[in-house]
Amino acid sequence: MKESKLVEMKNKIESLSRVIQSLITEVQRNASIAGGTLTALQVHVGEDEWKKILEELKDKEKRVEKDVEQSLEKRS
Numbered sequence: 001m002k003e004s005k006l007v008e009m010k011n012k013i014e015s016l017s018r019v020i021q022s023l024i025t026e027v028q029r030n031a032s033i034a035g036g037t038l039t040a041l042q043v044h045v046g047e048d049e050w051k052k053i054l055e056e057l058k059d060k061e062k063r064v065e066k067d068v069e070q071s072l073e074k075r076s
Contacts, residue, residue, distance in 0.1 A: 042050045 045053065
């Protein structure tokens, strides 16, 4: 390969690396915000209500998983 082509590829790789690092930072920031929001909600509703909400979400997730499995079985 020509040196100019290698330099161009190197620059593209460095640019992509910066973009990926920026995306990782943004995902970490979003995770932190989401965690803080959940903590604030938990404090707001109280421990007992929070446990009820978690149980409802777990039940809903189980139903969705079951529906997806049934849907996949029908396709097979």
